[in-house]
Amino acid sequence: MNLFLNCFSSFACLLFLTHFANSNQISNSSGYCCTHHSGRKIRSVVPLDCQLGQWAQWTVCSPCEMRKFRYRNLNRPAMYGGSLCIGSLWQEDSCETSEQCIPEDNCGDQFQCSSGRCIKRHLLCNGERDCADFSDEETCESDYPNERRTFCSNLFEIPGIEAIMTGYNNLISDVGRTVLDTGFGGYCEYVYNGDWRELRYDSECEHLYYNDDEKYFRKPYNLLTYRFEAIADSGFTIDVHDNVYELATAMRSSDSFEFGVGVKVSVVKAAIAFGEYSTFIRNVTKFQGKDVSFVRVRTKIQTAHFKMRRYNLLLDEDMTESLMKLPDEYNYGMYAKFIADYGTHYYASGTLGGVYEFILVLNKKILAESDVTASEAGFCVAGSLGVVVSKGPMDVGGSIKGKICKSNLDHKEPSETSSSLVEDVLPHVLGGDLKSSAGLLGHGIPDVKMYRHWGKSLKYLPAVIDFELMPIYDLVARSNLPNVEIKQQNLKRAWEEYVAEFNPCRCPVCYNNGKAILMDNICTCVCLPGYEGKACQDTKRKGPTNGNWSCWSGWSSCQNGSKQRTRSCNHPPPKDGGATCLGKNAQSKHC
Incomplete structure (x- = not known):
């Protein structure tokens, strides 16, 4: 399985956080990768190839699935341009065994679905899918209709319900498989949709009509609360960034996150569309070191808030089946594969809606020779969508000056004989009808038609934009x-x-305050302006170097009911007046 590896919830969070390692991880010292010619100046770095560990032993052949499994560790990511790893970390194969398959029955007096799920017997023959394969309805003689049941059975599911029932992998900022059941557990609960009768998705306040069929939606059992809401940001926000590092910092999405000892809640403000994470990073980082500016134009629309139950949650049937197949005897590979499939986290609460964002990549040289500033370019984009920006150097409420916007911001494909002010337009859209708009979004600056189509589609296709994990x-x-x-x-x-x-x-260390990224089994350094090289080691500038944490050590043995682990501010250490690391250098937990 190809793993996209990074830090927690967003690109910029990935640039800032460095935590957690076990005792078998690679050394944090930079000595094994760098060549020093004189003094403390670093002349070169030595590429290091990605290394995978040896395969573990095959697991015992499962008599019910006739499958066996094995795994291997990532011993070392590729560093400084070294060769990539070939092959996956997990392997599964068919097998044969003489052992008989004896299905487990943990349901007691409850009904057991064919998948093994247990449901209460009062859910049998209620006309609803309480077992994924409808095995709970197979022996029924009638549908047992009643007024309350009929009312609920005719209601639509809440829009976007599938999105909030999935797992979330916070290491790669992407969704996993479904972890929570979308069924109703035999209950007839519903939510009122009146707040959506006048959905304002842009500053023109376009009215979206809802018929009576969408007045109520049925609430799944796992949802404790669900409240429809339509709150758009006050116009578009426009920001200018002079380099990749500044842009990444501005796009930091994690307000608070810690993979700590206890149960920590992660509050995340999503900025990167699911499934587009690695593509977006590649699109942005390809401009590192180039003489360009970035103009970020963004708006966000909230359509609903949700909160899950705290206890007695009903797991998705496929997840339940996968979980019950895991052995009681600890096997890291099998449990790690489960985490890779279903995610590191699940949504405890959050907000549904959409994010509409574009990043203009402007050629600084042509920008200096043109009649438009970087900020004005952003206002031109907002104007092309038919919106009014609350404050700015010119009127963008629909009367854009053709000389300023049209001529300067026409995006042309680069050629050997000509260049364009707009070198690229990076779309960043979360929620809405992405399939029908994806083609349009990839061709230059968006227009009013694209934006309105996206806004109208939000009522049926919202995404999770803010959430607690x-x-x-x-x-x-x-x-x-x-x-x-x-x-x-x-x-x-x-x-x-x-x-x-x-x-x-x-x-390994990224010098001169560069930040490390681990993605696709590859370590990459993102350098500050004025620094170059695989490890940000090439520069004529002088300045302080801030300290950075090493990985956590392994846990100590249990003594007096407690064990500890430590980390050091030496990756690299602060130098020439640089800031020391924030946070604690030791942790303890009960044992």
């Missing part, structure tokens, strides 16, 4: 599954190892 192992503990204590403990242990194995603190 809880660890996936905590979801298992809060579920209604019986006899999963051992699996939950194993999952928590594997979760800590998984986070440690794929953490950017494993990368």
Whole structure:
């Protein structure tokens, strides 16, 4: 499986956070990768190839699935332009065994679905899908209709409900498989949709009509609360950034996150569309070191707020089946594969809606010779969408000056004989009808038609834009599954190892305040302006170097009911008056 590896919730968070490692991780010292010719000046760095560990032993052949499994670790990411790893970290194959398959029955007096899920018997023959394969309705003689049930059965599901029931991998900022069931658990609960009768998705206040069929939506059992809301930001925000590093910093999306010892809640303000993360990073970082400016034009629309139940959560049937296949005897590879499939976290609460954003890449040389500033270019984009920006150097409320905007901002494909002020337009859209608009969004500056089409589609296709996360192992503990204590403990242990194995603190030092990225099993340094080289080692500038944390050490042995681990501010250490590391250098937990 190809893993996109990075830090936590966004590109810029990835640039700033370095935590967690185990005792088997690579050294934090830079001595093994760099060549020094004189003094403390670093002349070159030596590329290091990606290395995968040896395959672990195959697991025992499962008599029910006739499958076996093995894994290997990421011993070392590729560094400083070294060769990439070939092959996956997990491998599965068919097998044969003489052992008989004996399905487990943990349901007691409850009904067991064909997948193994347990449901209460009062849910049988209620006309609803309480088992994924409808096995709970197979032997029914009638539908047992009643007025309350008929009312709920005719209601639509809440728009975007599938999105909030999925897992979330905070290491790669992407969604996993479905972890929570979207069913109703035999209850007839619904939410009123009146707040959406006048959805304002842009500053023109276009009215969106809803018919009576969309007045109420049925609420799934796992949702504690769901409130429709339509709140658009006050116009577009426009920001100018002179380099990749500044842009990445501005796009930091994680307000608070810590992969700590206890249960930590992650509050995330999403900025990068699911499934587009690695592509976006490649599109942005290809401009590193080039003489360009970035203009970020952005708006966000909130359409609903949600909160999950805290206890007795009903897991998705496929996830339940995958979980029950995990052995009670700890096997990191199998549990890590489960985390890779379903995510490191699940949504505890959050906001649905959409984010509409474009990043203009402007040629600084041509910009200096033109009649438009970088800020004015951003106002031109907002004007092309038919919106009014609250404050700016010119009127962009629909009367854009053709000389300033049209002639300067026409995006042309670069050629050997000509160049354009706008070198690229990077779309960044979350929520809405992405399939139909994806082609349009890839061709130059957007227009009013594109923006309105996207806004209208939000009512049916919202995305999760702000959210609170809880660890996936905590979801298992809060579920209604019986006899999963051992699996939950194993999952928590594997979760800590998984986070440690794929953490950017494993990368070697990036000098001169460069920041490390670990993605696709590759370590990359993002340099500040004026610094170049694979490790940001080439510069004529002089200045302080801020300290950065090493990876965490392994946990000590248990003594007096407690064990500890430490980290050091030496990756690199502060130098020439640079700032020291923030946070604690030691942690302890009960044992």
